[in-house]
Amino acid sequence: MTIAEYLASRLRNHGVRRFFGIPGGPSIPYMEAFRKKGIEFILTSHESAAAVMADVTARLTGVTGVCHGTFGPGATNLSTGVGGALLDRSPLLALTSEMPDEWLKRTAQMNIDHQALYRPITKSTYRLSEDNLTSVTEEALEIANAEYPGPVHIGLPSDLHGRDAIETSIRREKVHVTADELRSEKVRVLIASSRRPLLAVGLTAVRHGLGKELSAFLATHSVPVVVTPMAKGIVSDENPCYAGVLFHALSNRLQRLTREADLVIGIGYDPVEYNYESWMPDVPLVHFDTVISDIPGRGSLRIVAPAEKWFGMLEPLRSSPVMVSLAGEVRNEMAVTLAGMSKGFGPVTVLRILREELPSNAIVTSDVGSHLHLLGQLWDVPAPGKLIMTNGWSSMGFGLPAAIAAAMCCRDVTVVCITGDGGMMMNAGEMMTARRYGIKVIVVVLADGELNLIRLKEGWKGVDPYGVNLYNGSLFGSESFLGAKVMHVSSADNMRKAVREALLSDNSVILEVAVDPAEYVDLVVKV
Numbered sequence: 001m002t003i004a005e006y007l008a009s010r011l012r013n014h015g016v017r018r019f020f021g022i023p024g025g026p027s028i029p030y031m032e033a034f035r036k037k038g039i040e041f042i043l044t045s046h047e048s049a050a051a052v053m054a055d056v057t058a059r060l061t062g063v064t065g066v067c068h069g070t071f072g073p074g075a076t077n078l079s080t081g082v083g084g085a086l087l088d089r090s091p092l093l094a095l096t097s098e099m100p101d102e103w104l105k106r107t108a109q110m111n112i113d114h115q116a117l118y119r120p121i122t123k124s125t126y127r128l129s130e131d132n133l134t135s136v137t138e139e140a141l142e143i144a145n146a147e148y149p150g151p152v153h154i155g156l157p158s159d160l161h162g163r164d165a166i167e168t169s170i171r172r173e174k175v176h177v178t179a180d181e182l183r184s185e186k187v188r189v190l191i192a193s194s195r196r197p198l199l200a201v202g203l204t205a206v207r208h209g210l211g212k213e214l215s216a217f218l219a220t221h222s223v224p225v226v227v228t229p230m231a232k233g234i235v236s237d238e239n240p241c242y243a244g245v246l247f248h249a250l251s252n253r254l255q256r257l258t259r260e261a262d263l264v265i266g267i268g269y270d271p272v273e274y275n276y277e278s279w280m281p282d283v284p285l286v287h288f289d290t291v292i293s294d295i296p297g298r299g300s301l302r303i304v305a306p307a308e309k310w311f312g313m314l315e316p317l318r319s320s321p322v323m324v325s326l327a328g329e330v331r332n333e334m335a336v337t338l339a340g341m342s343k344g345f346g347p348v349t350v351l352r353i354l355r356e357e358l359p360s361n362a363i364v365t366s367d368v369g370s371h372l373h374l375l376g377q378l379w380d381v382p383a384p385g386k387l388i389m390t391n392g393w394s395s396m397g398f399g400l401p402a403a404i405a406a407a408m409c410c411r412d413v414t415v416v417c418i419t420g421d422g423g424m425m426m427n428a429g430e431m432m433t434a435r436r437y438g439i440k441v442i443v444v445v446l447a448d449g450e451l452n453l454i455r456l457k458e459g460w461k462g463v464d465p466y467g468v469n470l471y472n473g474s475l476f477g478s479e480s481f482l483g484a485k486v487m488h489v490s491s492a493d494n495m496r497k498a499v500r501e502a503l504l505s506d507n508s509v510i511l512e513v514a515v516d517p518a519e520y521v522d523l524v525v526k527v
């Protein structure tokens, strides 16, 4: 067996079915070996999109995502999506072609140091060789999937693929995390004495599938819950304990609740989305996590323990009807504000129509910008995985490749990408990827002609709009884009008709929705 065949076979056994990228010459033997083992190569228009697709594939399937880029520019293009997997906590292998040993330090076309490039944006980076083949492959898969999950880079020297694969046996000890007893006692006392507790639930809780445990806990302990954007859906919007999403639109209203808390309990709260310091009152914090993460020092107690132990430790928590009723008031206030905005044709109306028209099990991916702030708070997420975003890395251009990957993973489910026009332009070439593989996605572009979130930030700094206007007139200026139909929408009636038509279409459709962004001013929170 050759090294390329070994890698293909190991990844196939691991559960990998697709890998994403753009090939260079040295990629060919790997693509062939992977194809023969039943791992399909998905050609994208840009490597950053390939890494996003691998990230989202991992999120939806639970199997490590794999992406690939060639020397130099292939590797740098790929790196943007790889950074996403790091800060959005997604297990990923990034495979890049590297120069043979004797060329590594020489001047050569496309030659840069990939190990140095990938060091800060991965959990680990390796250069594969005949000697380390087995250990690197096993370690890479293990590290990518260990808490917090994330990307690992493997450089593939371009002369390595055809050499004989020599397997070496390796035994790896699993590390078990156990709660520290002394701390547990302090935590028990804090929890038992709190009168107005607040739960803050985050991304790590979602990854560990704690939704059921959380709902069961809330059924016996009536305490309010706030969530981070990527944890939306872990508790139902209908649950009386649910207060809202931190950081996103109207989250300043949550202060009425958060400032009343005498204890904050972070449950799998990943500060990568929003630091505690940015919103927490000056009260003790009990933080349950799977790893030692970066949390504020003062008055905080960190419990690093397996996720299934967390709720057991919370048993002594007393219900707080006062806090839950405050949560209800805050939720109501937000709903009234949003309802008041549904009259004109702005982003709130567009999202309301979409929610009414899309099947309840639709998967929505979002790009980054003001529209995400709105979507994150307003979108009723029936279950985790139904609203896919990047709030750790927050890279524009994420939404479209994320939607394509989701549609590849979930063939029978409607997949919709909601994006700003700025973000759409970053990865618009991926419309061709969807077409090439017969993938249908509905792309809703909130076309306000500007980088709205940055325009808002300029306003907060007292600066006139500058460097944020994108175009005049229509974004696409055409009835089709890379073969996909473009529907031009500028009213609520139009919008409803267009969504219905898009749902019936067999192919990808773009809705260019000309919205007035004015309502964002009152929705997006200055943080």
Ligand SMILES: Cc1ncc(C[n+]2csc(CCOP(=O)(O)OP(=O)(O)O)c2C)c(N)n1
Binding pocket: 367, 368, 369, 370, 371, 372, 394, 395, 396, 397, 419, 420, 421, 422, 423, 424, 446, 448, 450, 451, 452, 453, 454
């Ligand atoms: C790759 C990247 N570049 C820049 C930014 C900074 N940024 C955040 S939101 C935003 C504007 C997004 O504009 P648009 O896509 O039109 O969405 P809108 O804010 O109008 O909803 C920018 C430039 C970013 N997050 N990612």
